[in-house]
Amino acid sequence: MTSSPVTLDGRGSRIAQHEYDALLGEVTRWVRGPGEEWADRIEQTGTVPAELFDELKTHGYLSMAAPPELGGRGLSFPQWMGLMEVFSRSHASIRMLVHVLNGTWRAINPHVTAEQRDRFVRPMVAGDLLAAFTLTEPGNGTGADLTCTVRCEGDVYLLNGRKHLITFGVSCDVWLLFARLAGTTGKDGVVALLVDRHAPGVQVDDTSQTMGVRGTDHASLTFTDTPVPVDRRVGAEGDGLAIALGGFLTPSRISVAMSCVGLAERAQELAVEYATSRVTFGKPIAARQAIAFMIAENEADIQAAKQLVLHAAREWEADAADAATLSSMAKMTAVDMLTRVTDKALQVHGGVGYWKTSTIERVYRDARAQRFEEGTNEIQKTVVARDVFAKARERKSL
Structure with missing residues (x-):
């Protein structure tokens, strides 16, 4: 089901809300169940098993963002970001797979020939070609x-x-x-x-x-x-640079920003669980103001970043002129947020969080990668500043 004509990069595709709600519930259950089991296996072996790739493909999780005419599920970009948020609470390699497989096709589809679309794009969407x-x-x-x-x-x-x-x-x-x-x-x-x-x-x-x-x-x-x-x-x-920057990096930066939100939510969840169960001097540490304030700061930080990411997603889907700049704003804001949240979440755990037996230790390590994925924050700031100064010159010339 679509609400408007679908462009070659997938803009305009959307599924009905009840269908999306059911899918969101399904993905959430998978992440909390099998996803956690796969996470443990990946950490133990240091590899992503071929069976995991096959499972993600079988569930259709590698082809959700593409329009139905390419063999995808037809989610809108904001809808896909909602699922990206959930996948990012899982292991970082699971997030990486669904992020890349649901995005690479978008960069090239507006530029390929019909023969190339059948030869490359459709197999990408199907999960048959990485x-x-x-x-x-x-x-x-x-x-x-x-x-x-x-x-x-x-x-x-x-x-x-x-x-x-x-x-x-x-x-x-x-x-x-x-x-x-x-x-x-x-x-x-x-x-x-x-x-x-x-x-x-x-x-x-x-x-x-x-x-x-x-x-x-x-x-x-x-x-x-x-x-x-x-x-x-x-x-x-x-055409190469336009394909790389506009076709892939702009929506991908928004997706990485949302992955920061999802991983921060996982860190916060772990911190809250630990704070409410860990008892010192007869009280859970959640009753200590120092801990409660860290939890409160994290929650506000996460929600603020999430709303900017969703705004950027809607603007990209609308093909707004400021979408590229907003994608950089969203990523740099979400990355800084994730750094603060995971640091406080680890601190809530005290020394226990430093051991590999604690899930927060893995989350803390994984969070560092987003600081350079799809461009460092220094690059994002350069993009944003350039746009701010260009707009200032335009206003001055009026």
């Missing part, structure tokens, strides 16, 4: 200063350069990779390519030993004259 977003490079930022290059020889691009911090870069089927045409500068020379994971001339270094988000693999990639067929280019030459 695409790793491959933008970040070790020697520069993650924008128009890319140094990974391609040169065209006939019907093939030859790719050279390095990428790093690539989530799912080891286990993916394709890299959704951004490079520049050799000899060009600026955004107009950037191309988007779907590079086969097993293409020749690629060195894949597994860099998965991280502080948190255990189980999710990460890679450093080196390309040496790696051949990429021209028919695997997404959009036209010069």
Whole structure:
């Protein structure tokens, strides 16, 4: 069921409220039940089992945000954010899977040919093809200063350069990779390519030993004259940066911001449970003003960030001009909130929270990743400040 025409990035799709409420309840039960069991297994083994991926796929949790015509569930973006909030209370690798699989298709679908849509987009939505977003490079930022290059020889691009911090870069089927045409500068020379994971001339270094988000693999990639067929280019030459920033990063930053909200809610839940059960001098520590004030501050912090994230989600769905700036505002606000909340939640637990036997220890480690996922807070502040000053110049010129 849709309430308006659906765009190629999924805007306009929506399911009925009663259907959404039932789905929200289902996901909540899964996160609290099987999701916690999977979390324990991931922490023990350091890997995400293939059976978990299959279970998420079977439940349809990897294809909820896409419109029905692509094989998705057809949730609106704010509806999807409501479910992202719940998934983020689970293990960080579970959140990462549903976040990436429900978002990567959106970046390329407006730009692909009909043949590419059948070959790549529909399998992405179905969970049959895992695409790793491959933008970040070790020697520069993650924008128009890319140094990974391609040169065209006939019907093939030859790719050279390095990428790093690539989530799912080891286990993916394709890299959704951004490079520049050799000899060009600026955004107009950037191309988007779907590079086969097993293409020749690629060195894949597994860099998965991280502080948190255990189980999710990460890679450093080196390309040496790696051949990429021209028919695997997404959009036209010069469209790459728009695909990366507008098609993926803007909604993805909002999604990461909501993941901060969900994880903060989990930290708060654990803090409240501990504060009401831990007794000192004949009273639960929840009765101590110092503890109660930390809980109160956390609750207000979470709710304030959540409302900004939802506002950004609605503005992105409406294709508002300030959606990109709001996505950066939402992420930087939610990340700072998560840092404060998890720190206080761990403090409520005292020394007990420092041990790996406490769930809050895992939550505290996982929370650190969001501070650089989809761009550091310093990048988000740069985006917001640039917009503020641009608007000030416009007002001055009126």
